[in-house]
Amino acid sequence: MLKKVFVVWWLILSMFFTLTGCSQETEIKNEKISEEISIVNQTARNKVNEINNSAIPNFEELYKNTVEIDVNFDSEGMFGTYKAKIEDNKILSDILTMIGNSQLIKDESRIDKMSGMATKNNSLILVAGNGSRKEIKFAFDDPAFAVGYLEIDDHQYDPGFSFFRYIKDFTEYRQLDPNIDNQVEELFKKYNWTIDYRVNSMNVTLPSNLKHDAGEYPVKIYWAYNNELSKNIGLDYSEYLGKEVEVDIYRLREPLPDYMNPRMNSRGIVLKYNNKIVGAYIDAGRHDCFACSLDRKRLTDIxxxxxxxxxxxxxxxNNELEIELAKMKPEDIIKQYYKAMNSHDQKMQFACLTRQNLCNYLAANMDNNLLINADYNNAYIDGEQNVKSAKFISLREVRGLGNPKGAVEYVATIDFKFDKEITSNSGKQTRFVILKKESDKSGWRIDGEGTGP
Structure with a gap:
C-alpha cells in the first residue's frame, strides 16, 4: 500500500492545536494551547447512579461522594504534560458510570502483553466533598490493540476500551460543552449513538454548487459525500447550498463501525438552519474524515x-483546466505536476491529482477541534510551501508491482530543495507515482506518490 508523503503518523500524534470557533472560511491559525484544562460544572444537576451490583468495591459511595476527578498522565509518556480537572456533573457521571460497569480481570495474560505503544502509570484522583482522595491507576494500549485496565485496591478491572478513548480525548478536545440540545440528543439516540459533549460550533457558508473544478480545494466533495450520508436518514441539505448554516461537532462514545477498524474515534456532525436540523452524519476526524451515516452505512452501501x-x-x-489535463498522457501529467510544484503553482499541482487523492488533504494532520483543514497548506507537517524547488530529471514506467487494474506506475527522479529539511533531505530523490483514470472524461491523474513501490 502506497504511503502518502505528507502523512507521518508517529509525528502527528502529539500535534494539538488551538480550538477555533469561527467560520471555516476564515484563516485558521495553529497556536500552542494550554495543556491543563479545568472543566467546571456546566450541568444543572447530578445524574442518578443506575448501576446495581457493581464489581467495584463501595461503588455507590464513590459515585455519590465524588465531586471532582483529576486526570494525570505518565510524566514520561506521550501525554505526560496534559492534565484535566473535572467538576462538571455530567462528565463526572459518565466517567464514574464507566468505572462502575467495569469487570474484574481474572485472566491477566492479555494486559501483561501490552505493546511498546501502551500508555502506563497514569492516574485518576477521585476527590470527595469532604476533601478525601482516592487514586485509581490506569494503563491503555494503542487502539490497534484496544486493551487497557484500571487498578483499584490492588485489583485490575476492565471498563471497556471506550473508557480509555474518553479519558485520552481530554488531551484532544480543550473547550467542551456537555449541555446537548434535546433534538440533537434524540436524533443520535435513535441510531444508538451517545453524545458525550459538543466540541465546537461554527458558522459555515455551504458552496453554491457541488461540481468540483480541477485544482480546487475539495470542500465541494466533502459536502457532496456527507450529504449522501445525511440523505440516508432523511436529511438532504442540498436546498441550503449557498446559505450559511451552523455546524456543531460532537464527541461520540461509541466507536466507528467494525468495518472501519482500526479507526475508532467518531464525531457527530450536525447542520442547522434557523435552529432546525437540516443535516447530520458521522465523521472520523483527523487524517481521513469520511466515515458513515448515522445508521452506520458507508457511501457504497447507500x-x-x-x-x-x-x-x-x-x-x-466544462472547466478549462479539466479539459486541458484530460488530453494528457500519464507521463505528461507527472511532468506537469512537478513543474507546477517547482513554480509554486498550487492550483495546477493539485489539479494533477485524483479527487480521491485530493480529499486526503481535508483532514491530514488536522486539529480535531475543527471540521476540516481550511486549505491545502494546513495539511503539511513541514510547513507551508517548504519546497523551494523540484526539478524534474527522469521518468520510467515500472510494471508488475501489483497495482489495481487500470492503474499505471512510474519511477521519477526529482532534484528537491527544501527551506527546512524536516521529513526529507534536499537533493536527488526517487518518487514512485501511481496514476489512474478516476473518470474516463477526466483522464489520467496521480492517485499516489511515495518513496517506495
Missing part, C-alpha cells in the same frame, strides 16, 4: 457506487 463511479457526478467537465 449509493451502490464505488468512488470512481460516484465522483463522476461531481466533476465540472
Amino acid at each position: 449509493t451502490n457506487k464505488e468512488w470512481d463511479h460516484w465522483i463522476s457526478d461531481y466533476i465540472n467537465y
Whole structure:
C-alpha cells in the first residue's frame, strides 16, 4: 500500500492545536494551547447512579461522594504534560458510570502483553466533598490493540476500551460543552449513538454548487459525500447550498463501525438552519474524515457506487483546466505536476491529482477541534510551501508491482530543495507515482506518490 508523503503518523500524534470557533472560511491559525484544562460544572444537576451490583468495591459511595476527578498522565509518556480537572456533573457521571460497569480481570495474560505503544502509570484522583482522595491507576494500549485496565485496591478491572478513548480525548478536545440540545440528543439516540459533549460550533457558508473544478480545494466533495450520508436518514441539505448554516461537532462514545477498524474515534456532525436540523452524519476526524451515516452505512452501501463511479457526478467537465489535463498522457501529467510544484503553482499541482487523492488533504494532520483543514497548506507537517524547488530529471514506467487494474506506475527522479529539511533531505530523490483514470472524461491523474513501490 502506497504511503502518502505528507502523512507521518508517529509525528502527528502529539500535534494539538488551538480550538477555533469561527467560520471555516476564515484563516485558521495553529497556536500552542494550554495543556491543563479545568472543566467546571456546566450541568444543572447530578445524574442518578443506575448501576446495581457493581464489581467495584463501595461503588455507590464513590459515585455519590465524588465531586471532582483529576486526570494525570505518565510524566514520561506521550501525554505526560496534559492534565484535566473535572467538576462538571455530567462528565463526572459518565466517567464514574464507566468505572462502575467495569469487570474484574481474572485472566491477566492479555494486559501483561501490552505493546511498546501502551500508555502506563497514569492516574485518576477521585476527590470527595469532604476533601478525601482516592487514586485509581490506569494503563491503555494503542487502539490497534484496544486493551487497557484500571487498578483499584490492588485489583485490575476492565471498563471497556471506550473508557480509555474518553479519558485520552481530554488531551484532544480543550473547550467542551456537555449541555446537548434535546433534538440533537434524540436524533443520535435513535441510531444508538451517545453524545458525550459538543466540541465546537461554527458558522459555515455551504458552496453554491457541488461540481468540483480541477485544482480546487475539495470542500465541494466533502459536502457532496456527507450529504449522501445525511440523505440516508432523511436529511438532504442540498436546498441550503449557498446559505450559511451552523455546524456543531460532537464527541461520540461509541466507536466507528467494525468495518472501519482500526479507526475508532467518531464525531457527530450536525447542520442547522434557523435552529432546525437540516443535516447530520458521522465523521472520523483527523487524517481521513469520511466515515458513515448515522445508521452506520458507508457511501457504497447507500449509493451502490464505488468512488470512481460516484465522483463522476461531481466533476465540472466544462472547466478549462479539466479539459486541458484530460488530453494528457500519464507521463505528461507527472511532468506537469512537478513543474507546477517547482513554480509554486498550487492550483495546477493539485489539479494533477485524483479527487480521491485530493480529499486526503481535508483532514491530514488536522486539529480535531475543527471540521476540516481550511486549505491545502494546513495539511503539511513541514510547513507551508517548504519546497523551494523540484526539478524534474527522469521518468520510467515500472510494471508488475501489483497495482489495481487500470492503474499505471512510474519511477521519477526529482532534484528537491527544501527551506527546512524536516521529513526529507534536499537533493536527488526517487518518487514512485501511481496514476489512474478516476473518470474516463477526466483522464489520467496521480492517485499516489511515495518513496517506495
